[in-house]
Amino acid sequence: MYIAILEDDPGQAKLMTIWLERAGHACKTYATGKSFIENVASEQFNLLILDWELPDIKGDEVLQWVRENLGWEIPILFMTFRDGSEEVASILKLGADDFVSKSVERNELLARIDSLQRRAALPQQKQQILRxxxxxxxxxxxxxTRHGQEIKLTPTELKLAMYLFQTxxxxxxxxxxxxxxxxxNAEISTRTVDIHISRLRxxxxxxxxxxxxxxxxxxxGYRLLKQK
Structure with a gap:
């Protein structure tokens, strides 16, 4: 996934970036709420990780801005030192999908991100016929089929086409x-993706x-666009 990290602590941001990139994700970090808000809409992130304590804008205000301006589709993981039930309830009510402590360990962080990725994919998996x-x-x-003519694809190429058109x-x-x-858990290289993309194109x-x-x-990675 392509993940945005809003974190003002350079050490924390660097550590999370290392963990996520080693797990195969791509990351972009922001140190202030202002820089995040000014740039996030121009990117195509698959998940947002937001810190509560920021030097300029509170994380819950950034969260509210995202939901009001970017919608509810993109998953949001909130990070905080706060663990009071009322505070946690407030960020979930504002639109966070999950939260973790800032002292979270690597395996838990990756597991929660995997869980959010699976949840985000469920509505797409239900749609079996795309037009x-x-x-x-x-x-x-x-x-x-294209213009009513069937195109021969391998099973993997068909799954890839379905996923690209769904997203x-x-x-x-x-x-x-x-x-x-x-x-x-497939033990194949990312070069396989490049080859299949080329064939599908x-x-x-x-x-x-x-x-x-x-x-x-x-x-x-890749993005499928319909040109006007």
Missing amino acids: IGEFVIDGVEHKV MDKLRTRSDLLANVWGR KKLELTPENGWLLESVSGV
């Missing part, structure tokens, strides 16, 4: 694609000439 533009992606009959306009990291298409003709862009974001 987008000239494409029909049928997860029941296991086939893809159109969103940046997906290679680790995210591996987890959702091949399975989290060619087979489905996802090119600007046809009104599509399967964009490669250097060092991060």
Whole structure:
């Protein structure tokens, strides 16, 4: 996943970045609420980690801004030294999906992030037939058609196509694609993702000439866009 970290402590931010990148995620850090608010909408994050205590804006105010301006789809993990039941209840009510102590250990942090990723994917998994533009992606009959003509895809290519179309306009990291298409425990390299993306782009003709862009974001992953 592509994860934003709002944390004013440089040491804490660096440690979390190391943990997350070693687990296959991509990260971007912000030290102030102002810088976060000014830039977050221009990125395509899959998850936000917010600190409560910030030098300029309180974390709960940032949380409220996110829900009011960016919606409720993106998962938010809140980090805090506070553990009072009323304070925890208040951030959950404002829209946090989960919270952890700032003294959280690596394994617990990664487990909570995995849990949020699974929850976010559930609504997408229920949709078995997608009709987008000239494409029909049928997860029941296991086939893809373009302008009514069937395109031969391997089972993995079909799963990849389904996931990319389900998450159109969103940046997906290679680790995210591996987890959702091949399975989290698959022992394969990210190069496999690149090869399948290239094949899918060619087979489905996802090119600007046809009104599509399967964009490669250097060092991060891929994003499927419908061009106007």
